[in-house]
Amino acid sequence: MKLAFYGSSLLSSYWNGAATYYRGLLRALAERGYDITFYEPDVYDRQKNRDIEAPDWCKVVVYQPTQSALREVLARAVEADIVVKASGVGFEDHALLRGVLDKARPGALRVFWDVDAPATLAELKEDASHPLLAALAELDMVLTYGGGDPVVHAYRAMGAADCIPIYNALDPDTHHPVEKDGRFACDLAFLGNRLPDREARVESFFVEAAAALPHQHFLLGGAGWGDKPMTPNVRWLGHVGTRDHNAFNVTPKAVLNISRESMASTGFSPATRVFEAAGAGACLITDEWLGIELFLKPGEEVLVARDGKDVADILRDLTPERATAIGQRALKRVRAEHTYRHRADLADEIFRRALNTPAMEAAE
Known part of the structure; x- marks a missing residue:
């Protein structure tokens, strides 16, 4: 199962609180057999402040903040079974969302993954012309990393086909007890x-x-x-x-x-x-x-x-x-x-159900 993920940054946590979430969840999905490509723009000095290099469980494509580079990475969306546009990417977010919807192949799952649902929903309530409002009808689902029933009900009321929280969690290989410093x-x-x-x-x-x-x-x-x-x-x-x-x-x-x-x-x-x-x-x-x-x-x-x-x-x-x-x-x-393997089990179930595909076995 190929997953194209357009997000803020996997490689840098610099002004990027979602990095830990992306790393933990996507790594756990990769262990289940997902073939993942993460697309991130070179903005906010994040590439100068990397805290990891590209991992072996995910291909990372860093693109320049130009229109031509954006078109190039969006053209790759057609290769994926699941195409994800995250919130708060930091470069041309509206154009990126539109491009994901237009370039994904027929039958692919189109997902908006909101890593700051309270802020996003506040924007939608204040701006009736917000591009995401019109896009909700074209998306297969909204996933969030928090919010519970208030967020689920709000997104559904605004036209989302479904909204499901997949909460933050622990990656025990990354965060664990160490000696005091x-x-x-x-x-x-x-x-x-x-x-x-x-x-x-x-x-x-x-x-x-x-x-x-x-x-x-x-x-x-x-x-x-x-x-x-x-x-x-x-x-x-x-x-x-x-x-x-x-x-x-x-x-x-x-x-x-x-x-x-x-x-x-x-x-x-x-x-x-x-x-x-x-x-x-x-x-x-x-x-x-x-x-x-x-x-x-x-x-x-x-x-x-x-x-x-x-x-x-x-x-x-x-x-x-x-x-x-x-x-x-x-x-x-x-x-x-509450590990990311628990969260990946949920995400995998959601994706398989939406695409009507059999269960994938986790890699040993």
């Missing part, structure tokens, strides 16, 4: 780029918590925070490459997940860092959002905070022993139920 020693660490839809929540859950605990040490990773006022007990690292994520997660007493506002309000939208942290055996504190219990059990496998005061209160009482126990329970849970 002194570079990341602290009481609480948070990793996330500075984004308008997240900044106010970072101020509440991270900055205010740090101010309330002047004798504890906080670590902030991610791009864009250099001019953000912080208390002296906060150390900013800048961009943290994926090769350091395991150590970043396992070394602090606890790590923090802060959802973007749109994802928190939508619910059922666990970020990749939730599974990365749990997969490393970290004690995770997350902001409160609807559906967390679907993935981790609050109080036992994850600690849940409503605001920065809750974060500070949790840290005051959190012993290293309890933090370790929570991290170990989370690790056991995500390995048993």
Whole structure:
């Protein structure tokens, strides 16, 4: 089964939060026998900041941000049984979607894969002429990496034939326990780029918590925070490459997940860092959002905070022993139920059902 995937980047996580999701899910599909080609544009300095080279389980085509290069990669869509256009590619997204629909061969499955459904749906509600609205009737399905019933119902109401969440998950070969690293020693660490839809929540859950605990040490990773006022007990690292994520997660007493506002309000939208942290055996504190219990059990496998005061209160009482126990329970849970192989099983079932093809055997 040939799969053509037009996305932001597989090779670089630089300003590209979907990289972990793409890598984990597509690798698991490749293990099931899928022949995958990933098409990504050379934009936002991502190719200068690669954190992996092209893997052996997927062919990667990097194209220049020109109209001629876009036409060339779209012409390849005809070769695939399944053609996927992801959200947020970063170059000519509307033309890319139109081209995928026009160039896919008759009988091929046409899929829009939304890796930021709350933001996409907000755009659609504000713009009645948005190209995706017209395209929904031509697509076979919308897949999302989060959102639950609110997103499913919204897409169906707007004309999608179907909408199915395939959630973020753990790739245990990539994210796993490692030795602690002194570079990341602290009481609480948070990793996330500075984004308008997240900044106010970072101020509440991270900055205010740090101010309330002047004798504890906080670590902030991610791009864009250099001019953000912080208390002296906060150390900013800048961009943290994926090769350091395991150590970043396992070394602090606890790590923090802060959802973007749109994802928190939508619910059922666990970020990749939730599974990365749990997969490393970290004690995770997350902001409160609807559906967390679907993935981790609050109080036992994850600690849940409503605001920065809750974060500070949790840290005051959190012993290293309890933090370790929570991290170990989370690790056991995500390995048993929330790996990308689990997600690939679902995606494979969806694709086979839509194309009426027999089951594919996973590669040994």
